[in-house]
Amino acid sequence: MAFAPDEVAELVQLFGHVRQAEEGGFTYFLLPDVSLPAGCAPATLDVLLCPMARDGYSSRLFLSQQVAHRGPGTNWNAVSVRILERNWFAVSWRVRAPLRLAQIVRGHLDAFREKSHA
Protein backbone atom coordinates (compact mmCIF):
# COMPACT_ATOMS: atom_id res chain seq x y z
CA MET A 1 0.00 0.00 0.00
CA ALA A 2 1.30 3.46 -0.86
CA PHE A 3 1.37 6.27 1.66
CA ALA A 4 1.73 9.99 1.06
CA PRO A 5 5.46 10.74 0.68
CA ASP A 6 5.26 13.77 2.96
CA GLU A 7 3.74 11.65 5.73
CA VAL A 8 6.46 9.05 5.35
CA ALA A 9 9.11 11.78 5.30
CA GLU A 10 7.66 13.19 8.49
CA LEU A 11 7.86 9.76 10.09
CA VAL A 12 11.49 9.47 9.05
CA GLN A 13 12.22 12.95 10.39
CA LEU A 14 10.72 12.11 13.77
CA PHE A 15 11.94 8.56 14.21
CA GLY A 16 15.12 8.34 12.18
CA HIS A 17 15.92 5.11 10.40
CA VAL A 18 12.38 4.05 9.49
CA ARG A 19 12.02 0.97 7.32
CA GLN A 20 8.99 -0.69 5.85
CA ALA A 21 7.93 -4.14 4.73
CA GLU A 22 4.79 -6.00 3.78
CA GLU A 23 3.26 -9.22 4.99
CA GLY A 24 -0.11 -10.80 4.41
CA GLY A 25 -1.40 -7.72 2.62
CA PHE A 26 -0.44 -5.34 5.42
CA THR A 27 2.21 -2.64 5.28
CA TYR A 28 4.33 -2.19 8.39
CA PHE A 29 6.74 0.56 9.41
CA LEU A 30 9.57 -0.47 11.70
CA LEU A 31 10.67 2.38 13.96
CA PRO A 32 13.84 1.49 15.84
CA ASP A 33 14.68 2.68 19.35
CA VAL A 34 11.60 4.78 19.90
CA SER A 35 11.54 6.75 23.13
CA LEU A 36 8.44 5.83 25.09
CA PRO A 37 6.56 8.28 27.33
CA ALA A 38 8.08 9.08 30.70
CA GLY A 39 7.74 6.34 33.27
CA CYS A 40 7.90 3.44 30.82
CA ALA A 41 10.35 0.63 31.42
CA PRO A 42 12.18 0.05 29.23
CA ALA A 43 12.36 3.63 28.08
CA THR A 44 13.16 2.84 24.44
CA LEU A 45 12.38 -0.05 22.17
CA ASP A 46 11.55 -0.96 18.60
CA VAL A 47 7.97 -0.47 17.52
CA LEU A 48 6.09 -1.70 14.49
CA LEU A 49 3.34 0.47 13.10
CA CYS A 50 0.54 -1.06 11.09
CA PRO A 51 -1.30 2.00 9.76
CA MET A 52 -4.03 -0.12 8.20
CA ALA A 53 -7.17 -1.66 9.67
CA ARG A 54 -6.21 -4.84 11.46
CA ASP A 55 -7.91 -6.94 14.14
CA GLY A 56 -10.82 -4.54 14.28
CA TYR A 57 -8.60 -1.52 14.92
CA SER A 58 -8.05 1.22 12.38
CA SER A 59 -4.32 0.93 13.10
CA ARG A 60 -2.06 -0.89 15.54
CA LEU A 61 1.25 -0.20 17.20
CA PHE A 62 3.23 -3.27 18.20
CA LEU A 63 6.08 -3.11 20.71
CA SER A 64 9.06 -5.44 20.73
CA GLN A 65 8.31 -6.30 24.35
CA GLN A 66 5.74 -5.61 27.02
CA VAL A 67 6.52 -2.48 29.00
CA ALA A 68 5.76 -1.46 32.55
CA HIS A 69 4.03 1.91 32.52
CA ARG A 70 1.48 4.12 34.27
CA GLY A 71 -0.65 4.88 31.23
CA PRO A 72 -4.20 3.77 30.51
CA GLY A 73 -3.35 1.03 27.99
CA THR A 74 -3.25 -1.99 30.22
CA ASN A 75 -4.99 -4.63 28.16
CA TRP A 76 -2.22 -6.48 26.34
CA ASN A 77 -4.38 -8.33 23.86
CA ALA A 78 -1.59 -9.13 21.41
CA VAL A 79 1.17 -11.13 23.04
CA SER A 80 4.02 -12.71 21.08
CA VAL A 81 2.28 -12.08 17.79
CA ARG A 82 4.59 -13.15 15.00
CA ILE A 83 4.94 -10.46 12.34
CA LEU A 84 7.81 -10.22 9.89
CA GLU A 85 9.73 -12.90 11.77
CA ARG A 86 9.69 -11.14 15.14
CA ASN A 87 7.41 -11.51 18.13
CA TRP A 88 5.43 -8.38 19.00
CA PHE A 89 3.13 -7.11 21.76
CA ALA A 90 0.28 -4.61 21.67
CA VAL A 91 -2.34 -3.19 23.98
CA SER A 92 -5.94 -2.70 23.00
CA TRP A 93 -5.96 0.94 21.98
CA ARG A 94 -7.99 2.84 19.45
CA VAL A 95 -6.77 5.87 17.60
CA ARG A 96 -9.29 7.83 15.64
CA ALA A 97 -8.80 7.84 11.89
CA PRO A 98 -7.85 9.42 9.57
CA LEU A 99 -4.60 10.81 10.88
CA ARG A 100 -1.15 11.34 9.49
CA LEU A 101 1.30 8.49 10.11
CA ALA A 102 3.22 10.40 12.78
CA GLN A 103 -0.03 11.29 14.50
CA ILE A 104 -1.06 7.65 14.55
CA VAL A 105 2.17 6.73 16.32
CA ARG A 106 1.73 9.50 18.83
CA GLY A 107 -1.90 8.49 19.37
CA HIS A 108 -0.87 4.93 20.16
CA LEU A 109 1.91 6.07 22.48
CA ASP A 110 -0.77 7.84 24.53
CA ALA A 111 -1.70 4.38 25.78
CA PHE A 112 1.53 4.44 27.79
CA ARG A 113 1.42 8.09 28.85
CA GLU A 114 0.50 8.84 32.42
CA LYS A 115 -2.39 11.28 32.61
CA SER A 116 -1.35 14.53 34.23
CA HIS A 117 -3.54 15.71 37.07
CA ALA A 118 -2.58 19.35 36.82
Added chain:
Amino acid sequence: MLFAKSLMPSRLPRPAASSRLALPRRGSVIFRIPRRVFAVMHADLGRPHPFADERIGFLAVAAGFGEDGENLLLAREYVSIPDHQYIRDNRAGARIGNDAIRWALQHILDSGLGLFHVHSHGGTDTPTFSGTDVAEQPRLVASFCNIGPGVSHGMLLLSSDTANAWIWLPGAKAPVVAAQLSIVGYPLFSSIPPAASRGAYFPPKESGDGFARQSFLGPSAQDVLGYVRLGIVGLGGGGSHIVQQGGHLGVRRLRGFDGDSVELSNLNRLVGAGARDAVKKTPKVKVAQRLLRFISGRRAEKMHFGPWEKHAEVLRSCDVVIGCLDTFAARRDLEAACRRWLIPYIDIGMDVYQVGTQPPRLCGQLILSMPGELCMHCAGFLTPERLAQEAAHYGAAGGRPQVVWPNGVLASTAVGVFVDLVTGWTRRQDRLVYFSYDGNYGTVTEHPRVPYLPQAQCPHYPLGEVGMPLFKPSGTL
Protein backbone atom coordinates in the same frame (compact mmCIF):
# COMPACT_ATOMS: atom_id res chain seq x y z
CA MET B 1 10.77 -36.83 -8.39
CA LEU B 2 7.96 -37.20 -5.94
CA PHE B 3 8.51 -37.04 -2.23
CA ALA B 4 7.23 -40.55 -2.52
CA LYS B 5 9.35 -42.05 -5.21
CA SER B 6 12.15 -39.77 -4.79
CA LEU B 7 15.17 -40.98 -3.03
CA MET B 8 18.31 -39.25 -4.10
CA PRO B 9 20.81 -41.60 -5.69
CA SER B 10 22.65 -43.39 -2.93
CA ARG B 11 25.87 -42.02 -4.38
CA LEU B 12 26.27 -38.66 -5.90
CA PRO B 13 26.85 -38.61 -9.64
CA ARG B 14 30.40 -39.09 -10.78
CA PRO B 15 32.01 -35.84 -11.74
CA ALA B 16 33.05 -35.46 -15.34
CA ALA B 17 36.70 -36.01 -16.08
CA SER B 18 37.20 -32.35 -16.75
CA SER B 19 35.88 -31.41 -13.35
CA ARG B 20 38.26 -29.29 -11.36
CA LEU B 21 36.11 -29.36 -8.22
CA ALA B 22 35.97 -32.09 -5.66
CA LEU B 23 32.64 -33.87 -5.46
CA PRO B 24 30.43 -31.77 -3.18
CA ARG B 25 29.42 -33.24 0.10
CA ARG B 26 25.85 -33.12 1.29
CA GLY B 27 25.29 -29.97 3.34
CA SER B 28 22.74 -29.06 5.95
CA VAL B 29 20.62 -27.23 3.41
CA ILE B 30 16.94 -27.43 2.52
CA PHE B 31 16.22 -25.86 -0.87
CA ARG B 32 12.55 -25.10 -1.59
CA ILE B 33 11.20 -24.06 -4.97
CA PRO B 34 7.49 -23.26 -5.39
CA ARG B 35 5.86 -25.31 -8.13
CA ARG B 36 4.79 -22.07 -9.79
CA VAL B 37 8.39 -20.84 -10.05
CA PHE B 38 9.61 -24.28 -11.14
CA ALA B 39 7.02 -24.30 -13.93
CA VAL B 40 8.07 -20.84 -15.09
CA MET B 41 11.73 -21.88 -15.17
CA HIS B 42 10.91 -25.08 -16.98
CA ALA B 43 8.82 -23.33 -19.60
CA ASP B 44 11.41 -20.64 -20.20
CA LEU B 45 14.39 -22.96 -20.41
CA GLY B 46 12.52 -25.28 -22.77
CA ARG B 47 12.02 -22.58 -25.41
CA PRO B 48 14.23 -22.87 -28.48
CA HIS B 49 16.85 -20.17 -28.90
CA PRO B 50 17.75 -18.75 -32.31
CA PHE B 51 21.25 -20.26 -32.13
CA ALA B 52 22.04 -21.63 -28.65
CA ASP B 53 21.29 -25.28 -27.88
CA GLU B 54 20.17 -24.54 -24.31
CA ARG B 55 18.86 -21.64 -22.34
CA ILE B 56 20.10 -20.10 -19.13
CA GLY B 57 18.31 -18.17 -16.43
CA PHE B 58 18.89 -16.79 -12.97
CA LEU B 59 17.01 -17.69 -9.82
CA ALA B 60 16.98 -15.23 -6.93
CA VAL B 61 16.99 -17.05 -3.62
CA ALA B 62 16.17 -15.89 -0.11
CA ALA B 63 17.75 -17.53 2.88
CA GLY B 64 17.25 -18.18 6.53
CA PHE B 65 18.01 -20.62 9.28
CA GLY B 66 15.87 -23.47 10.53
CA GLU B 67 16.08 -26.12 13.20
CA ASP B 68 19.59 -26.61 14.61
CA GLY B 69 20.98 -23.98 12.28
CA GLU B 70 19.92 -25.68 9.05
CA ASN B 71 20.28 -23.45 6.01
CA LEU B 72 17.00 -22.78 4.25
CA LEU B 73 17.07 -21.54 0.67
CA LEU B 74 13.82 -20.33 -0.83
CA ALA B 75 13.35 -19.55 -4.51
CA ARG B 76 11.85 -16.09 -4.89
CA GLU B 77 12.02 -15.06 -8.48
CA TYR B 78 13.20 -16.45 -11.80
CA VAL B 79 14.69 -14.13 -14.37
CA SER B 80 14.84 -15.09 -18.01
CA ILE B 81 17.81 -13.94 -20.10
CA PRO B 82 16.85 -12.16 -23.33
CA ASP B 83 17.86 -13.84 -26.59
CA HIS B 84 20.26 -11.07 -27.60
CA GLN B 85 22.32 -11.50 -24.42
CA TYR B 86 23.52 -14.94 -25.56
CA ILE B 87 26.75 -15.22 -27.48
CA ARG B 88 27.74 -17.80 -30.06
CA ASP B 89 30.15 -20.44 -28.77
CA ASN B 90 30.29 -23.96 -30.16
CA ARG B 91 32.09 -25.26 -27.09
CA ALA B 92 29.02 -24.90 -24.86
CA GLY B 93 25.29 -25.52 -25.20
CA ALA B 94 24.69 -21.92 -24.24
CA ARG B 95 26.81 -18.98 -23.27
CA ILE B 96 25.72 -15.59 -22.06
CA GLY B 97 27.50 -12.31 -22.55
CA ASN B 98 28.72 -9.59 -20.24
CA ASP B 99 25.40 -7.73 -20.17
CA ALA B 100 23.61 -10.67 -18.60
CA ILE B 101 26.41 -11.21 -16.12
CA ARG B 102 26.51 -7.53 -15.21
CA TRP B 103 22.75 -7.65 -14.65
CA ALA B 104 23.18 -10.65 -12.36
CA LEU B 105 25.86 -8.96 -10.28
CA GLN B 106 23.84 -5.78 -10.01
CA HIS B 107 20.79 -7.78 -8.93
CA ILE B 108 22.79 -9.33 -6.10
CA LEU B 109 23.93 -5.89 -4.99
CA ASP B 110 20.47 -4.35 -5.18
CA SER B 111 18.40 -7.15 -3.71
CA GLY B 112 20.72 -8.66 -1.13
CA LEU B 113 19.54 -12.06 -2.33
CA GLY B 114 21.53 -15.06 -3.44
CA LEU B 115 21.59 -15.93 -7.12
CA PHE B 116 21.66 -19.28 -8.90
CA HIS B 117 22.68 -19.93 -12.48
CA VAL B 118 19.93 -22.17 -13.89
CA HIS B 119 19.73 -24.41 -16.92
CA SER B 120 18.01 -27.66 -17.82
CA HIS B 121 19.11 -31.02 -19.12
CA GLY B 122 15.58 -32.42 -19.43
CA GLY B 123 14.91 -36.03 -18.46
CA THR B 124 13.54 -37.09 -15.12
CA ASP B 125 14.93 -37.58 -11.61
CA THR B 126 18.02 -35.87 -10.24
CA PRO B 127 20.05 -34.51 -13.18
CA THR B 128 23.84 -34.50 -13.34
CA PHE B 129 25.99 -31.48 -14.11
CA SER B 130 28.11 -31.97 -17.23
CA GLY B 131 31.85 -31.60 -17.32
CA THR B 132 31.46 -28.21 -18.97
CA ASP B 133 29.01 -27.11 -16.28
CA VAL B 134 31.38 -28.15 -13.53
CA ALA B 135 34.35 -26.57 -15.23
CA GLU B 136 32.76 -23.22 -16.02
CA GLN B 137 29.79 -22.35 -13.84
CA PRO B 138 31.70 -22.28 -10.54
CA ARG B 139 33.77 -19.39 -11.91
CA LEU B 140 30.61 -17.38 -12.47
CA VAL B 141 29.30 -18.34 -9.06
CA ALA B 142 32.60 -17.20 -7.55
CA SER B 143 31.91 -13.72 -8.87
CA PHE B 144 28.43 -13.88 -7.32
CA CYS B 145 30.05 -14.77 -4.01
CA ASN B 146 32.48 -11.88 -4.29
CA ILE B 147 29.68 -9.40 -4.85
CA GLY B 148 27.33 -10.86 -2.25
CA PRO B 149 29.50 -12.66 0.30
CA GLY B 150 26.83 -12.77 2.99
CA VAL B 151 24.35 -14.97 1.10
CA SER B 152 24.33 -18.32 -0.66
CA HIS B 153 24.80 -18.62 -4.41
CA GLY B 154 25.10 -21.54 -6.72
CA MET B 155 24.15 -23.45 -9.80
CA LEU B 156 20.88 -25.21 -10.38
CA LEU B 157 20.20 -27.86 -12.97
CA LEU B 158 16.64 -28.87 -13.76
CA SER B 159 15.13 -32.07 -15.02
CA SER B 160 11.45 -32.18 -15.90
CA ASP B 161 10.40 -33.00 -12.34
CA THR B 162 13.21 -32.04 -9.99
CA ALA B 163 16.60 -30.35 -9.81
CA ASN B 164 20.15 -30.65 -8.62
CA ALA B 165 21.89 -27.77 -6.91
CA TRP B 166 25.46 -27.00 -5.96
CA ILE B 167 25.41 -24.39 -3.26
CA TRP B 168 28.15 -22.10 -2.01
CA LEU B 169 27.13 -21.14 1.51
CA PRO B 170 28.38 -17.76 2.81
CA GLY B 171 32.13 -17.83 3.27
CA ALA B 172 32.49 -21.38 1.94
CA LYS B 173 35.18 -22.15 -0.64
CA ALA B 174 33.63 -25.44 -1.73
CA PRO B 175 30.03 -26.14 -2.70
CA VAL B 176 27.63 -28.52 -1.03
CA VAL B 177 24.53 -30.24 -2.37
CA ALA B 178 21.24 -29.76 -0.56
CA ALA B 179 20.25 -32.44 1.91
CA GLN B 180 16.75 -31.95 0.60
CA LEU B 181 15.40 -30.18 -2.46
CA SER B 182 11.64 -29.70 -2.64
CA ILE B 183 9.32 -28.57 -5.40
CA VAL B 184 6.54 -27.16 -3.24
CA GLY B 185 3.16 -27.94 -4.71
CA TYR B 186 0.52 -30.64 -4.75
CA PRO B 187 1.95 -33.23 -4.63
CA LEU B 188 5.08 -32.19 -2.79
CA PHE B 189 8.05 -33.34 -4.85
CA SER B 190 11.19 -33.70 -2.85
CA SER B 191 14.49 -35.45 -2.83
CA ILE B 192 15.63 -36.95 0.40
CA PRO B 193 19.02 -38.30 1.35
CA PRO B 194 19.80 -41.97 0.83
CA ALA B 195 19.10 -44.37 3.65
CA ALA B 196 22.67 -44.50 4.83
CA SER B 197 22.71 -40.84 5.73
CA ARG B 198 19.23 -40.67 7.16
CA GLY B 199 20.19 -42.48 10.35
CA ALA B 200 17.38 -42.86 12.78
CA TYR B 201 14.79 -41.65 10.33
CA PHE B 202 15.17 -44.65 8.07
CA PRO B 203 12.58 -47.23 9.10
CA PRO B 204 14.37 -50.19 10.70
CA LYS B 205 14.17 -53.49 8.85
CA GLU B 206 12.07 -55.09 11.53
CA SER B 207 9.43 -52.42 10.97
CA GLY B 208 9.00 -53.44 7.36
CA ASP B 209 6.21 -55.88 8.06
CA GLY B 210 4.65 -53.40 10.42
CA PHE B 211 3.85 -51.13 7.53
CA ALA B 212 3.04 -53.84 4.97
CA ARG B 213 -0.65 -53.01 4.96
CA GLN B 214 0.03 -49.47 3.78
CA SER B 215 2.46 -50.47 1.04
CA PHE B 216 -0.13 -49.41 -1.58
CA LEU B 217 1.00 -45.85 -0.83
CA GLY B 218 4.03 -46.48 -3.00
CA PRO B 219 7.38 -48.25 -2.91
CA SER B 220 9.15 -45.33 -1.26
CA ALA B 221 6.25 -44.10 0.83
CA GLN B 222 7.57 -45.51 4.09
CA ASP B 223 10.96 -43.90 3.53
CA VAL B 224 9.24 -40.62 2.86
CA LEU B 225 6.94 -40.83 5.86
CA GLY B 226 9.93 -41.68 8.00
CA TYR B 227 11.86 -38.65 6.78
CA VAL B 228 9.27 -35.93 6.23
CA ARG B 229 9.14 -33.34 9.01
CA LEU B 230 5.56 -32.81 10.07
CA GLY B 231 4.81 -29.87 12.35
CA ILE B 232 1.68 -30.00 14.46
CA VAL B 233 0.70 -26.73 16.06
CA GLY B 234 -1.75 -27.28 18.90
CA LEU B 235 -1.72 -30.70 20.55
CA GLY B 236 -5.22 -30.60 22.00
CA GLY B 237 -8.42 -32.11 20.68
CA GLY B 238 -7.39 -32.07 17.01
CA GLY B 239 -3.61 -32.27 17.27
CA SER B 240 -3.58 -35.29 19.58
CA HIS B 241 -5.42 -37.35 16.93
CA ILE B 242 -2.81 -36.29 14.37
CA VAL B 243 0.03 -37.24 16.70
CA GLN B 244 -1.52 -40.66 17.19
CA GLN B 245 -2.03 -41.26 13.49
CA GLY B 246 1.42 -39.91 12.66
CA GLY B 247 2.87 -42.49 15.03
CA HIS B 248 0.91 -45.31 13.43
CA LEU B 249 1.87 -44.18 9.93
CA GLY B 250 5.57 -44.23 10.76
CA VAL B 251 6.16 -40.48 10.66
CA ARG B 252 9.49 -40.24 12.44
CA ARG B 253 10.07 -36.52 12.53
CA LEU B 254 7.08 -35.01 14.24
CA ARG B 255 7.51 -31.56 15.65
CA GLY B 256 4.80 -30.57 18.11
CA PHE B 257 4.12 -27.15 19.58
CA ASP B 258 1.84 -26.42 22.51
CA GLY B 259 2.20 -24.35 25.64
CA ASP B 260 -0.79 -25.77 27.52
CA SER B 261 -1.12 -28.42 30.18
CA VAL B 262 -3.89 -30.97 30.56
CA GLU B 263 -7.01 -29.83 32.38
CA LEU B 264 -10.09 -31.78 33.36
CA SER B 265 -12.09 -30.07 30.65
CA ASN B 266 -9.70 -31.52 28.01
CA LEU B 267 -10.33 -35.15 28.87
CA ASN B 268 -13.45 -35.47 26.70
CA ARG B 269 -11.28 -35.27 23.59
CA LEU B 270 -7.53 -35.29 24.26
CA VAL B 271 -6.22 -38.57 22.88
CA GLY B 272 -3.58 -40.11 25.13
CA ALA B 273 -4.44 -38.11 28.25
CA GLY B 274 -5.98 -39.52 31.40
CA ALA B 275 -7.37 -38.28 34.68
CA ARG B 276 -3.92 -38.35 36.31
CA ASP B 277 -2.65 -35.92 33.69
CA ALA B 278 -5.36 -33.45 34.60
CA VAL B 279 -4.47 -33.74 38.26
CA LYS B 280 -0.75 -33.42 37.59
CA LYS B 281 -1.29 -30.81 34.87
CA THR B 282 0.93 -32.71 32.48
CA PRO B 283 2.04 -30.56 29.53
CA LYS B 284 0.29 -31.63 26.34
CA VAL B 285 3.66 -32.03 24.64
CA LYS B 286 4.50 -34.70 27.23
CA VAL B 287 1.26 -36.51 26.50
CA ALA B 288 2.13 -36.46 22.79
CA GLN B 289 5.63 -37.78 23.43
CA ARG B 290 4.29 -40.54 25.65
CA LEU B 291 1.74 -41.54 23.03
CA LEU B 292 4.35 -41.71 20.29
CA ARG B 293 6.70 -43.71 22.46
CA PHE B 294 3.89 -46.15 23.22
CA ILE B 295 3.05 -46.60 19.52
CA SER B 296 6.52 -46.75 18.04
CA GLY B 297 8.63 -47.99 20.93
CA ARG B 298 11.14 -45.33 20.03
CA ARG B 299 12.58 -42.56 22.09
CA ALA B 300 10.56 -39.41 22.43
CA GLU B 301 10.06 -37.14 19.44
CA LYS B 302 11.04 -33.51 19.67
CA MET B 303 8.11 -31.63 21.14
CA HIS B 304 8.26 -27.98 22.06
CA PHE B 305 6.54 -26.62 25.12
CA GLY B 306 5.29 -23.16 24.39
CA PRO B 307 3.73 -21.42 21.43
CA TRP B 308 5.31 -22.04 18.04
CA GLU B 309 6.34 -18.39 17.91
CA LYS B 310 8.98 -19.17 20.54
CA HIS B 311 10.34 -22.02 18.42
CA ALA B 312 10.01 -20.38 15.03
CA GLU B 313 13.26 -21.86 13.69
CA VAL B 314 11.98 -25.37 14.31
CA LEU B 315 8.76 -24.61 12.47
CA ARG B 316 10.67 -23.26 9.46
CA SER B 317 12.30 -26.62 8.84
CA CYS B 318 9.01 -28.52 8.77
CA ASP B 319 8.00 -29.85 5.36
CA VAL B 320 4.29 -29.68 6.15
CA VAL B 321 2.49 -28.04 9.06
CA ILE B 322 -0.94 -28.95 10.37
CA GLY B 323 -2.57 -26.30 12.54
CA CYS B 324 -5.19 -27.15 15.13
CA LEU B 325 -5.81 -23.69 16.53
CA ASP B 326 -8.72 -22.01 18.25
CA THR B 327 -8.67 -18.50 16.85
CA PHE B 328 -8.74 -16.86 13.45
CA ALA B 329 -5.87 -14.56 14.40
CA ALA B 330 -3.69 -17.52 15.38
CA ARG B 331 -4.47 -19.16 12.04
CA ARG B 332 -3.62 -15.98 10.18
CA ASP B 333 -0.25 -15.67 11.90
CA LEU B 334 0.66 -19.32 11.39
CA GLU B 335 -0.33 -19.23 7.74
CA ALA B 336 1.81 -16.11 7.26
CA ALA B 337 4.83 -17.89 8.74
CA CYS B 338 4.28 -21.00 6.62
CA ARG B 339 3.95 -18.91 3.48
CA ARG B 340 7.16 -17.08 4.31
CA TRP B 341 9.07 -20.37 4.54
CA LEU B 342 7.28 -22.11 1.65
CA ILE B 343 5.60 -24.69 3.85
CA PRO B 344 2.26 -26.23 2.87
CA TYR B 345 -0.13 -25.52 5.75
CA ILE B 346 -3.19 -27.63 6.56
CA ASP B 347 -5.70 -25.92 8.84
CA ILE B 348 -8.49 -27.70 10.66
CA GLY B 349 -11.10 -26.42 13.06
CA MET B 350 -14.59 -27.02 14.29
CA ASP B 351 -17.29 -25.03 15.98
CA VAL B 352 -20.78 -25.44 17.33
CA TYR B 353 -23.47 -22.90 16.55
CA GLN B 354 -26.86 -22.52 18.09
CA VAL B 355 -29.49 -20.59 16.19
CA GLY B 356 -32.76 -19.96 17.96
CA THR B 357 -34.51 -23.14 18.95
CA GLN B 358 -32.85 -25.23 16.24
CA PRO B 359 -30.63 -28.11 17.31
CA PRO B 360 -26.95 -27.16 17.65
CA ARG B 361 -25.06 -27.17 14.33
CA LEU B 362 -21.70 -28.84 14.43
CA CYS B 363 -19.46 -27.83 11.58
CA GLY B 364 -15.83 -27.47 10.66
CA GLN B 365 -13.36 -26.97 7.88
CA LEU B 366 -10.11 -28.19 6.43
CA ILE B 367 -8.05 -25.92 4.19
CA LEU B 368 -4.75 -26.64 2.52
CA SER B 369 -2.88 -23.37 2.08
CA MET B 370 -0.23 -24.02 -0.54
CA PRO B 371 2.52 -21.41 -0.96
CA GLY B 372 2.05 -19.50 -4.19
CA GLU B 373 -1.60 -20.54 -4.43
CA LEU B 374 -4.78 -19.25 -2.82
CA CYS B 375 -4.54 -18.55 0.89
CA MET B 376 -7.16 -18.61 3.64
CA HIS B 377 -7.92 -14.93 2.96
CA CYS B 378 -8.44 -15.69 -0.75
CA ALA B 379 -10.67 -18.62 0.19
CA GLY B 380 -12.90 -16.28 2.17
CA PHE B 381 -12.25 -18.14 5.40
CA LEU B 382 -10.21 -15.39 7.04
CA THR B 383 -12.06 -12.12 6.65
CA PRO B 384 -11.49 -8.70 8.23
CA GLU B 385 -14.95 -8.97 9.79
CA ARG B 386 -14.22 -12.31 11.47
CA LEU B 387 -10.85 -11.12 12.70
CA ALA B 388 -12.34 -7.89 14.02
CA GLN B 389 -15.21 -9.67 15.72
CA GLU B 390 -12.79 -12.05 17.36
CA ALA B 391 -10.49 -9.23 18.44
CA ALA B 392 -13.44 -7.49 20.04
CA HIS B 393 -13.54 -10.48 22.36
CA TYR B 394 -9.77 -10.08 22.86
CA GLY B 395 -9.05 -13.24 20.93
CA ALA B 396 -10.14 -15.49 23.74
CA ALA B 397 -11.58 -18.78 22.57
CA GLY B 398 -13.21 -19.11 25.95
CA GLY B 399 -15.05 -22.31 26.71
CA ARG B 400 -16.10 -23.12 23.18
CA PRO B 401 -17.95 -26.40 22.79
CA GLN B 402 -15.64 -29.18 21.66
CA VAL B 403 -16.21 -32.88 21.32
CA VAL B 404 -14.05 -35.81 20.34
CA TRP B 405 -15.54 -37.20 17.13
CA PRO B 406 -15.51 -34.08 14.93
CA ASN B 407 -11.92 -33.51 16.01
CA GLY B 408 -11.22 -37.08 14.97
CA VAL B 409 -12.94 -36.71 11.59
CA LEU B 410 -11.17 -33.46 10.77
CA ALA B 411 -7.79 -34.69 12.03
CA SER B 412 -8.12 -37.93 10.06
CA THR B 413 -9.02 -35.98 6.95
CA ALA B 414 -6.00 -33.74 7.49
CA VAL B 415 -3.75 -36.77 7.85
CA GLY B 416 -5.21 -38.14 4.62
CA VAL B 417 -4.41 -34.91 2.81
CA PHE B 418 -0.91 -34.90 4.31
CA VAL B 419 -0.19 -38.48 3.22
CA ASP B 420 -1.43 -37.80 -0.30
CA LEU B 421 0.57 -34.59 -0.42
CA VAL B 422 3.87 -36.29 0.39
CA THR B 423 3.35 -39.68 -1.26
CA GLY B 424 1.19 -38.66 -4.23
CA TRP B 425 -0.59 -41.99 -3.99
CA THR B 426 -3.86 -40.69 -5.51
CA ARG B 427 -1.89 -39.08 -8.38
CA ARG B 428 -4.03 -35.98 -8.09
CA GLN B 429 -2.20 -32.82 -8.99
CA ASP B 430 -2.54 -29.12 -8.31
CA ARG B 431 -5.36 -29.81 -5.97
CA LEU B 432 -7.15 -27.04 -4.14
CA VAL B 433 -8.31 -28.46 -0.83
CA TYR B 434 -11.08 -26.73 1.08
CA PHE B 435 -13.46 -29.11 2.79
CA SER B 436 -16.56 -28.41 4.83
CA TYR B 437 -17.53 -30.74 7.62
CA ASP B 438 -21.14 -31.09 8.65
CA GLY B 439 -21.16 -32.85 11.97
CA ASN B 440 -24.94 -33.10 12.12
CA TYR B 441 -25.00 -35.20 8.96
CA GLY B 442 -21.51 -36.68 9.17
CA THR B 443 -20.34 -35.44 5.79
CA VAL B 444 -17.09 -33.96 4.51
CA THR B 445 -17.58 -32.22 1.17
CA GLU B 446 -15.79 -29.69 -0.96
CA HIS B 447 -16.67 -26.23 0.25
CA PRO B 448 -19.41 -24.69 -1.92
CA ARG B 449 -17.25 -21.60 -2.48
CA VAL B 450 -14.46 -23.56 -4.20
CA PRO B 451 -15.83 -23.44 -7.77
CA TYR B 452 -16.10 -19.68 -7.50
CA LEU B 453 -12.67 -18.95 -6.08
CA PRO B 454 -10.37 -16.85 -8.24
CA GLN B 455 -7.75 -18.64 -10.32
CA ALA B 456 -5.23 -15.85 -9.91
CA GLN B 457 -2.13 -15.97 -7.72
CA CYS B 458 -2.57 -15.08 -4.07
CA PRO B 459 -2.20 -11.31 -3.66
CA HIS B 460 -1.71 -11.55 0.12
CA TYR B 461 1.48 -13.62 0.10
CA PRO B 462 3.44 -12.93 -3.09
CA LEU B 463 6.32 -15.30 -3.65
CA GLY B 464 8.59 -12.27 -3.71
CA GLU B 465 8.19 -12.00 0.06
CA VAL B 466 9.50 -15.44 1.06
CA GLY B 467 12.40 -15.86 3.46
CA MET B 468 13.59 -13.38 6.04
CA PRO B 469 11.79 -10.07 5.53
CA LEU B 470 13.72 -7.51 3.60
CA PHE B 471 12.92 -4.17 5.18
CA LYS B 472 13.39 -1.31 2.80
CA PRO B 473 14.14 2.25 3.81
CA SER B 474 10.82 4.04 3.90
CA GLY B 475 9.80 5.76 0.73
CA THR B 476 11.21 3.07 -1.59
CA LEU B 477 8.29 0.63 -1.66
